[in-house]
Amino acid sequence: MKPILKLALSLAAAATLFGVLAEMAQAEEQKTAKQLFSAAKLPSASQPMPFGFYAKGCMAGAVALPTDGPTWQAMRLSRNRRWGNPAMISLLERFSSDAERLGWGTGILVGDISQPRGGPMINGHASHQVGLDADIWFTPKPAQPLTVEEREDLPFTSMLDKSKFLTVDPRKWTDTHARLIMQAASYPQVQRIFVNPAIKKRLCETWTGDRSLLGKVRPFYGHDEHFHIRINCPAGAASCEKQAPVPAGDDCNSKSLSWWFTKEPWAPPKPAEPNRKPVKPRQVMLSDLPKACAAVLAAPARSEQDATFGDQPMAAKALPSEPMEETPTALTSDAAQVPENVPLPRARPLR
Numbered sequence: 001m002k003p004i005l006k007l008a009l010s011l012a013a014a015a016t017l018f019g020v021l022a023e024m025a026q027a028e029e030q031k032t033a034k035q036l037f038s039a040a041k042l043p044s045a046s047q048p049m050p051f052g053f054y055a056k057g058c059m060a061g062a063v064a065l066p067t068d069g070p071t072w073q074a075m076r077l078s079r080n081r082r083w084g085n086p087a088m089i090s091l092l093e094r095f096s097s098d099a100e101r102l103g104w105g106t107g108i109l110v111g112d113i114s115q116p117r118g119g120p121m122i123n124g125h126a127s128h129q130v131g132l133d134a135d136i137w138f139t140p141k142p143a144q145p146l147t148v149e150e151r152e153d154l155p156f157t158s159m160l161d162k163s164k165f166l167t168v169d170p171r172k173w174t175d176t177h178a179r180l181i182m183q184a185a186s187y188p189q190v191q192r193i194f195v196n197p198a199i200k201k202r203l204c205e206t207w208t209g210d211r212s213l214l215g216k217v218r219p220f221y222g223h224d225e226h227f228h229i230r231i232n233c234p235a236g237a238a239s240c241e242k243q244a245p246v247p248a249g250d251d252c253n254s255k256s257l258s259w260w261f262t263k264e265p266w267a268p269p270k271p272a273e274p275n276r277k278p279v280k281p282r283q284v285m286l287s288d289l290p291k292a293c294a295a296v297l298a299a300p301a302r303s304e305q306d307a308t309f310g311d312q313p314m315a316a317k318a319l320p321s322e323p324m325e326e327t328p329t330a331l332t333s334d335a336a337q338v339p340e341n342v343p344l345p346r347a348r349p350l351r
Contacts, residue, residue: 031286032120032283032284032285033119033120033283033284033285033286033288033289033293034119034120034121034122034283034284035122036119036286036297037058037115037117037118037119037120037121037297038115038119038121038122040115040116040117040119040297040301041080041116041301042116042301042302042303042304042307043060043061043062043063043064043083043116043117043301043302043307044060044061044062044117044296044299044300044301044302045061045299045300045301045302046060046061046296046299047060047061048060048061048062048063048085048086048131048234049061049237049239049240050085050118050130050131050132050233050234050237050239050240051118051130051239051240051289051290051292051293051296052129052130052239052240052241052289052290052293053129053130053241053243054127054128054129054130054132054133054230054241054243055126055127055129056129056284056288056289056290057118057119057129057130057240057241057289057290057293058117058118058119058129058130058289058290058292058293058296058297059083059084059085059114059117059118059129059130059131059296060117060292060296060299061302062083062084062085062114062116062117062118062131062307063083063084063085063086063089063307063308063309064082064083064089064116064304064307064308064309065082065083065084065089065092065093065110065113065309066308066309067082068145069093069096069107070097070107071093071096071097071099071100071106071107071108071141072092072093072096072107072108072109072110072141073107073109073110073141073145073146073151074110074151075109075110075111075137075146075151075154076111076112076151076152077148077151077152078152079112080115080116081111081112081113081114081115081121081128082110082112082113083113083114083115083116083117083118083131083307084113084114084131084132084134085130085131085132085234086309087132087189087231087234088113088131088132088133088134088231089113089309090309091187091189091190091229091231092108092110092113092134092229093309094187095108095136095183095184095187095229096108096110096141098183099140099180099183102176102179102180102183103176104140104141104176104180105140105141105142105143106140106141106142106143107140107141108136108137108140108141109136109137109139109140109141109146110134110135110136110137111134111135111136111137111226112124112125112128112134112135113128113131113133113134113135114128114129114130114131114133117296117297118130118131118296119289119293119296119297120284127230130240132230132231132232132233132234132240133228133229133230134228134229135226135227135228135229136180136184136226136227136228136229137156137225137226138156138157138158138159138177138224138225138226138227139154139156139157156225156226157172157225158172158224158225159172159173159177159196159198159199159224159225160196160198160224166196166197166198166201166260166261167198168198168199168201168202173199173202178202178203178206178207181193181195181199181203181217181227182203182207182209182210182213182214182217184227184229185213185214185216185217186210186213187231189231189232190216190229190230190231190232191216191230191231191232191243191245191246192216192218192228192230192243192246193216193217193218193227193228193229193230194218194219194220194223194227194228194230195217195218195219195220195223195227195228196219196220196221196222196223196224197219197220197257197260197261198224199219199223199224199227200217200218200219200252200257200260201219201257201261203217204250204252204257211249211250211252212248212249212250214250214251214252215246215247215248215249215250215251216246218246219256219257219260221265230243239290239292
């Protein structure tokens with residue numbers, strides 16, 4: 001083969017390869033932020049740091065809550081959402097021990113915390129993006145540890161009487177439930193706890209302890225099967241966007257709590273105008289997040305064993321990845337489910 005022909009073929013092959021790589025890069029850029037972050041299976045090998053806000057950010061240097069502990073078990077392991085900032089993981093381990101002392105079974109069942117590198121999730125949550133949020137089930141850890149399969153299949157237990165509007169079911173709710181929530185609220189680093197409005201109302205009516213801590217307990221959609229703990233930005237984390245402090249006092253006689261028991265939060269969305277083309281919700285892209293999040297995604301990974309808090313590697317057998325469904329951003333939340341007897345509203349107040 002003549003040298004000129006060889007050169008031409010080499011240049012053509014190089015051009016083809018360049019074109020393929022360019023197409024791959026373009027395809028990667030077109031992926032949504034939730035697709036990119038849900039694909040990251042391990043945390044970045046870097047110092048722990050939250051970037052951005054609870055509902056718009058990511059995290060570096062996450063650590064994993066061990067799947068099993070003396071007073072806790074991590075649930076829904078296939079979701080791979082037991083990652084968080086060390087401050088959150090440390091708090092959960094402490095809280096689990098305190099919960100057992102309160103008489104909450106043998107400890108707590110921990111739901112979603114965050115993905116290995118934080119960021120938006122394919123389904124289930126709007127927040128939980130910086131490793132400073134965690135869900136605790138309203139089901140205590142049983143004396144006999146749950147198997148991996150049971151952790152996948154165990155149904156949630158709602159605290160509501162679904163035959164009535166926003167009413168706690170007295171057959172399910174106990175004083176220990178109340179003590180558990182208020183114990184979580186007692187930690188200085190805890191900023192907010194999200195519960196169903198009916199649960200907040202019940203606490204307002206019955207809690208006889210430190211009423212000032214009730215201000216941290218915030219009513220929100222869903223949250224009848226679990227409660228949501230949010231902690232403050234860690235000290236020195238300048239890249240973490242703080243949330244406004246909660247109002248002083250117990251916030252039990254406020255207009256904001258009363259609003260949940262009006263028709264407005266539960267009103268169905270207004271019907272679309274005739275012949276008006278529906279607007280597709282805009283997906284959050286990587287460019288919408290803090291600039292540091294691109295570097296977080298690109299950073300080398302740390303092994304699961306090295307990143308598991310307390311050097312306890314995952315003991316449970318591997319499960320197949322949970323099927324991921326595309327969920328419009330406008331309808332995602334960190335609620336378990338909205339009460340069955342009310343429609344899902346279109347707009348939601350800021351948490």
